[in-house]
Amino acid sequence: MGQQVNVYRELKMHPGAIVTGSWNGSFDTGGHTYYVNNITGSSTADGLSWNSAVDQVSTAITLSEASRLVHPGTTTNDYIRNRIVVQGTGTAYTKLTALGLYVDIIGLGADPRGNGAGIARIGSDTVAESGCVSSATIRGLNLYNLQFQAGIDKYCLSSTSMFRSRIENCTFMTNGSATGNPTAAIYSTTAMGGVVIDDCVIGGSNCSLDTEPDTGMVIAGTHFHTSIVQNCQIYGLAGVTVASTMAATWGSMFKDDVLGDGSQTMAICVNDDSTGAGAHILYCGCYAMASGQAFDIETNGTKRVIGCYEINAFIAAST
Numbered sequence: 001m002g003q004q005v006n007v008y009r010e011l012k013m014h015p016g017a018i019v020t021g022s023w024n025g026s027f028d029t030g031g032h033t034y035y036v037n038n039i040t041g042s043s044t045a046d047g048l049s050w051n052s053a054v055d056q057v058s059t060a061i062t063l064s065e066a067s068r069l070v071h072p073g074t075t076t077n078d079y080i081r082n083r084i085v086v087q088g089t090g091t092a093y094t095k096l097t098a099l100g101l102y103v104d105i106i107g108l109g110a111d112p113r114g115n116g117a118g119i120a121r122i123g124s125d126t127v128a129e130s131g132c133v134s135s136a137t138i139r140g141l142n143l144y145n146l147q148f149q150a151g152i153d154k155y156c157l158s159s160t161s162m163f164r165s166r167i168e169n170c171t172f173m174t175n176g177s178a179t180g181n182p183t184a185a186i187y188s189t190t191a192m193g194g195v196v197i198d199d200c201v202i203g204g205s206n207c208s209l210d211t212e213p214d215t216g217m218v219i220a221g222t223h224f225h226t227s228i229v230q231n232c233q234i235y236g237l238a239g240v241t242v243a244s245t246m247a248a249t250w251g252s253m254f255k256d257d258v259l260g261d262g263s264q265t266m267a268i269c270v271n272d273d274s275t276g277a278g279a280h281i282l283y284c285g286c287y288a289m290a291s292g293q294a295f296d297i298e299t300n301g302t303k304r305v306i307g308c309y310e311i312n313a314f315i316a317a318s319t
Contacts, residue, residue, distance in 0.1 A: 031082035034060040090117035096132035102140035112147035112171040123149035130154040141165040150182035158187040164194040171201040190221035203235040226251040246274035260289035267292040
């Protein structure tokens with residue numbers, strides 16, 4: 001029989017304390033939690049507590065990948081899941097060239113909407129670089145409460161292939177910088193499948209909407225299937241662009257999204273050029289505002305735009 005500890009009033013966990021095993025019926029993911037702080041952290045630390053935090057998100061991703069692959073008992077059919085906790089500070093974290101597999105990356109601090117201090121921010125809007133460009137296939141990645149930034153002609157988040165992942169309460173924006181217009185906020189170059197993007201701001205700063213990127217979200221390549229983008233605000237000269245090369249889009253949906261804003265000139269809210277037999281993306285309950293076309297759907301447009309509200313031209317302000 002195990003030991004029992006009775007706490008009648010208060011159990012106080014001080015900074016740096018670590019709890020292992022199960023806790024009140026919760027489960028152990030089998031992996032590690034890595035802590036990141038770009039003010040107090042170190043590139044040579046192990047990242048296993050706030051007292052030994054690493055300095056950058058990229059450092060934690062490297063540690064996470066290494067630990068997941070050599071974790072005791074790991075086999076080809078055993079997927080260890082790690083967690084990376086990123087402290088929001090007054091300094092942005094450096095750009096990423098890779099994202100981990102089977103890991104939750106969680107931003108602490110202020111909500112990522114806006115441009116104030118205290119947000120867990122990745123990338124820069126004042127130099128010509130992307131927030132993250134990942135050429136490796138991503139699986140099992142979850143992102144929460146993070147802000148990705150990009151400079152002119154770059155991307156907030158670009159991935160070659162992303163599968164079975166989730167992005168929640170994140171922003172992909174320019175923070176109102178006059179030099180910070182990315183080519184696309186989110187850019188999927190080859191394939192996206194089983195991805196949920198929920199409650200995000202994609203493609204501009206909600207502090208200064210006159211600095212939108214060219215496109216909010218670009219879905220290129222050949223596959224966009226069983227994915228959903230919901231409850232998001234999507235901005236840009238074009239909000240969502242789906243390439244004509246898209247061959248399979250079955251089971252994917254944009255749901256309850258706001259496309260455009262009265263303060264910007266959006267030419268096309270949704271520009272879906274997919275023409276193949278698999279062109280089945282649904283647009284359900286979206287609110288689209290454009291100076292040009294709200295929806296430009298190449299194939300079966302009347303069947304794929306369901307219950308959406310369209311404003312095809314802005315009303316000029318009264319004088």
